[in-house]
Each structure stands twice: as structure tokens, then as C-alpha cells.
């Protein structure tokens with residue numbers, strides 16, 4: 001049962017993890033034979049320019065993997081859930097999500113500064129994420145934001161070479177690549193809310209593939225599934241994507257879900273935020289998604305035309 005993946009080091013690390021878990025769960029001694037990895041290049045991997053990325057539409061990092069599923073060249077497609085559009089193509093579904101890694105961002109600097117507040121006046125922050133740009137400027141309007149694309153190692157190299165003073169990376173990505181930098185503290189969730197579903201890996205299948213769905217059952221983590229359903233519901237209400245300046249994070253304690261979400265202007269000058277603590281009727285992703293959607297609608301109303309324009313321009 002082949003597993004489709006992008007070929008970035010992070011995507012491959014995540015996919016090898018899924019492959020090992022599948023093999024373990026089903027007592028397969030030869031993971032490579034039972035669950036071979038099919039590496040594919042996506043449109044998003046080929047684009048290095050942010051303007052082009054913005055013009056490219058949704059699903060830039062997922063479409064080619066989905067094509068492989070629909071063509072039955074692969075039975076599973078492994079994704080970072082934050083790159084997955086909120087609406088999937090007809091006939092596909094996310095059948096499983098692994099337990100979430102640390103969802104927080106880390107600030108990386110050459111001189112070990114770990115708080116945005118402590119960066120020198122006018123420091124250069126490299127990021128390709130409009131959410132991170134907006135959140136950084138909301139805290140520090142003096143920062144000089146420059147486009148920084150490329151995989152985790154490329155970004156670390158640009159930092160070392162002095163092309164920029166600081167960059168943000170998802171802690172989950174650094175951990176999975178074994179590149180966590182000497183115990184740097186993550187940015188507190190109260191200061192910088194992560195992207196919806198950050199740190200979660202999901203596995204997509206064809207909805208009519210019952211064998212694949214069954215094979216994934218032992219890998220699913222219900223708490224993660226519920227939390228990211230709420231975060232993605234929030235994003236969906238705002239018509240957002242992984243390129244819009246929208247953040248959301250949920251935690252679950254028994255049946256009580258705590259969801260926080262925000263949308264910002266790209267220059268960080270305005271921020272529309274909201275949160276809820278709600279008792280879910282049952283441990284069900286559908287209920288969480290609806291709750292997230294409702295919170296998203298409230299933020300959407302608060303943001304009015306100004307927010308609608310930002311989403312249309314970045315979505």
C-alpha cells in the first residue's frame with residue numbers, strides 16, 4: 001500500500017514515521033515492501049517567489065499527492081495539516097491524524113535572543129508566512145520583514161550567513177528533523193498563536209478505500225483530531241488558507257475545548273481576536289469543527305470589509 005509524500009526532508013521524515021507506525025501496527029516486518037514511499041514534487045515546491053505563491057491558488061502542496069490517490073498510484077498521502085486546504089476535493093478524506101507535536105513557533109536568531117521583544121531596533125526578520133509577519137509587526141512595528149523561503153536547513157543557513165537577524169520556525173518541524181536549537185524556549189501561545197493545525201500530521205485517503213481507512217485506525221489520535229477540527233473550522237469560516245494572516249489554537253481537557261483564534265492585517269496594525277471555552281457534547285471532531293466555524297464567523301463579522309479584503313488578497 002504505497003504512501004505518497006512531498007520530498008522535502010521534513011515531509012520525508014514525517015512519512016517515514018507514518019510508514020514505521022503502520023508496519024508496527026500491522027506486524028509487517030518489511031515496511032518498505034508493505035508500505036513503499038512514493039516521493040512527489042508539488043507545485044508549491046517549485047515556487048520560490050512569494051508573489052507567485054500567492055497567485056497560485058489553494059492546495060499547492062497537496063494537489064499532486066491527491067492526484068496520486070485518485071489515480072490509485074498511492075493509498076495514503078501524508079501531509080502537514082497546516083498545508084491542507086479546509087475543503088478537500090470530492091472523494092477524498094483525512095482518515096487519520098497523528099498525535100500533535102509541539103504546535104508553537106520558535107524564534108531563531110544568531111545571537112540566541114528568543115523573544116520578539118528583545119530583538120534590536122529595526123532587526124531583519126526573514127519569513128514567507130504572512131501570519132508570522134503580521135504577528136511580529138503587531139508586537140514590533142519597527143522590524144524589517146524580508147521574504148525567506150526554502151526548507152528548514154536553507155533557512156538556518158541564511159541565518160548563519162547573516163542574511164537576516166531572525167526567523168520563525170515551527171518547533172514541530174525542527175524537532176522532527178532533529179534540528180532543535182540548544183533549548184531555545186518556544187514563543188508563548190499567549191503571545192503568538194500558531195497557524196491552524198500547526199504541528200499535526202494527517203493522512204489522506206480515497207473515501208471509498210475502506211481497507212486504507214481500517215489500516216490507519218490504530219494510528220489516529222482523537223484529541224489532536226478534535227483540536228485541529230476546531231482550528232480548521234475557524235479558518236474555514238474566514239475562507240482562509242495557510243497563506244492568510246489567520247491563527248488558531250485549541251486545547252482539550254476532558255470535554256472542555258479552549259479555542260483561541262485571530263486574524264490580522266499584514267502590517268500588524270489591526271487584530272481581530274476571539275476565544276471560547278466550551279463543553280463539547282461528546283468527543284467528536286464534527287462538533288469541534290462547528291464550534292470553530294462559529295468563532296470564525298464572529299471574527300469575520302468583527303473584521304468586516306477590511307478583513308474580507310485581506311483574505312481575498314492573500315487567500
Ligand SMILES: NCc1[nH]cc(CCC(=O)O)c1CC(=O)O
Nearest residue numbers: 080082169170172173198199200
Ligand atoms: N508551510 C511549511 C510548513 N508546513 C509545516 C511546517 C512545520 C511542521 C508543522 O507545522 O507540522 C512547515 C515549516 C514551518 O512553518 O516552520
